[in-house]
Amino acid sequence: MSALRIRRTGRARSSRLTLGVVVVTLFGALLAGCSSSVYETTALPSPSAAPTTAAPSASPTSPPACANPLASYAPPPAGFKGMLQSPDISNIEKRGRLIVGVSADTLLLGARNPISGKVEGFDIDMAHLVAKAIFGDANKLELRVITAADRIPVLQDKSVDLVARNMTINCARWAQIGFSAEYYRSGQKVLVPLDSTATSLADLAGKRVCAPAGSTSLDKLKDFPKVIAVSAPTHTECLVRFQQAAVDAITGDDTVLAGLVAQDPYAKVVGKAFTSEPYGLGMNKEHTDLIRFVNYVLAQAEADGSWKASYDKWLAAALGPAPAPPVANYGRG
Template sequence: MGGVTMRVRRVRAGLRGWGGVGAMAGLCALALALVLLLPWTGSGPAAGAGAGRGGRGVASGTPAADATCTDPEKQTLAPSSADGTTIAAIKARQGEKRKLIVGVDQNSYRWGYRDPNNSVAELEGFDIDLVHRIAQDILGDPKAVQFKAIPTNQRVPAIQEGRVDMVVRTMTISCARLGDVAFSAPYFKTGQQVLAPKSSSVDGYDATLAKKKICAAAGSTAYTRLADDQKAGKLAAGATIATVPNQLDCLVRLQLGEADAVVTDGALAASQAAQDPTVELKGAPFTTEYYGVAMKSDASDLVRRVNQILVAYSANGWQASYDKWLSATLGGDAATSRPPAPPQYLRTS
């Protein structure tokens, strides 16, 4: 028990300098208390078995990518404002239940999080702004939303099991995921990067990761890339991979000294570096990825409607949301984060 107490003290000491986001320390301390009870999976691809597409385990497998899939961010349907059976069912909900049910994060600073300085502690952030715009278009009320906080490894199961109408949660469009869910056109561009302590010898996604313990969220594209590279002999020699259910847990592991580096989307890593001044991004992004709104594979009318909304949102709303939430962590120039323009819609049915 004494060892746990000492680790908590070290983390608290590291959190004292959080500056403008000091209020987030309470959230991370809570996350710490919870994460100490979470399983820490073993290393290597085998550690990912057991929670792939529908399970609730900690780790996930690496789905086999569709060899015929190229440019996954283009594999979506053309925009349409027409209502279909999915949208009709959403609109048919009565009373307090007449809401869009959306899976989001509540722990990703600037994306989807609860600000304890806000008296009502409502969810806010870049992803949350987009959800409100979608609700406004479909139900005529931006607040007609039932938010469901879901961990990284439950995004696909939540959609498939009908627990949510959609997921708006920094979710990368990938060929593997296209076999499980449908995606909108991209609404954000990012790439995988390494996050590590400033004092670390790690320089990026390279040989400096040798013999390091790397943390990634189960079910994430970061884990898929790490596992694939390890299997192919492309990961730094002796590096091990461990997973947690939620991406924020990796930051806590890093603070505890139980991980040497984190691999995640650069957009998320930048927000975490803003929360903890003892860590920083290491090296340039080594992938190009796009976030999309995820929905059921057969919800074609909803996919088309969201794409229609994104066309308007890209022209009026996207930049204001970026300036408000992300410019402080990603810089004032949003050009590198902008999704492709114009988007392409290669899916036909």
Template sequence: MNIQRLFPLVLLLVVGLFAACGDSDSGTTSTPKGGGAVTTPTATATFPADSTMAAIVKKGKITIGVKYDVPLFGLLDPVTKKVDGFDVAIGKEIAKALGLKEEQIEFVEAISANRIPYLQEDKVDLIISTMTINAERKTQIEFSRPYYLAGQSILVKNDNTTIKTVDDLNGKKVCSVQGSTSENNIKAKAPRADLTSFTTYSACVSAMKDGRVEAVSTDDIILAGFASKDQSLKLVGGTFTTEAYGIGMKKGKTDLAKFVDGVLNAMMQDGRWEKLYTQFPGTAPGLPPASDAKAKVPASA
């Protein structure tokens, strides 16, 4: 046989073979470790027709309640009118896992007092708003697994030398936020404190800076965010509680809670949690590195 005539045929066969091999993995998706509902964002995410997730996807939008005044977790930029932070970023990951694009997310302000009512009244699909998981709240809403572990602390002005521990709050003017666990903790830990409650943490900090109160008390990570942006403030007293943050959903939406747990589990295992922690909470002075912070987060609460 004439080799010169055979060579072009062989070449065509080889090229075709490589082309077929190159197409062999198209349309596949990766599955991270950890299981759960949907753990990797895909453009073709599908859910049972009667599920909460399917209803959100059909609606074409997810509404998430976040803080607008908490540095590192949920802070509204007054110029761009966009909110950013750790809680916001986690919300975006959940939306991706639903197959939604960023422009299909609506972030609304959820202050401490209206977080549970917003869920009960179907004003939001999720609350990701520095919300502590506790027994009373579990009777009212569904919670995800914890995604962050904080502890209550105290914020004062740098020149304050009289407040060093939670006991020192007795007899002092202290501010916390209405509807928060922090408000109740102050009543229990420093019953003689003169407690003032506002609707937002930023209002408490403003009241301290203009002399109406002497201290602000809430979760250390929230206070660290304010201190990182204002060198006239400092944290004192260490932490005197543990606060496991969870994502809130309307009571009865257990399928959504399971789905969100799957997303969080995947984030904990594939490096996304550490990346977002380093970008947001991890920038505050004195906080542990991402690996240590993640190790403290309990699997349940």
């Protein structure tokens, strides 16, 4: 029997999809990896713009004040094999599987394939890389489907080892959990109806704009007080409400919105990215050895082409050619 298991969990639940949404979701999933004629591709914020140095910590195990949220823990200089004896990793190895919190409805990043039934995407590939480094088998995973709001709680209570769910690294979250080095740089945009003349959130005064609860996308709506912010458990629930005319627009990372456009031919993504969203893999803040281990895995993936191969498979058609991977910052020791 395969070691790959998928389990539904979470404190917040999405409502049931209407039949029409199910149809476009399946259709969109079949088109995953295909470009959309209505998706306006714009350059992502440059990873090189991120600081590459940070104040050193007094102790490798005591993080400094969050002067730079992109600063993570340095991988072991002698490689990862010596770290397999660390309780952070040996406990996972003894269990026989890596437990990862993921999305199952974010097309291109983490979504259930309607044909195979497997959850797949760019974020899922990152989780497979970690499992392969621990076990020599990329499929020794238990994927637990969570909402955006679940990401921090499931790491704090240690019910998952890792969260791979398009999670923005910031100082507020570092106070609660730990992060890998940045593995992708996204940016927030807005999705509107195909016939809309809006080109940005600034054009949506008085309109209802949806974003997931617990997301930086929802937080950013505070900067647009004339917009009516509407929260939902997931971006898929936002899409349901959009298709039912219960909201007028959706905001989120361009990676996520590209997947929504692939599911709805009557939607488009407009404007330039107005935020910079550095993605990190989330872990419990006590598990610094696991963070170091994951940073080694990510660095190897960038060096051997695995990172680019995953980008090309999932994101290139919608977002353009692969950028250079983000520059890792190991300022926490």
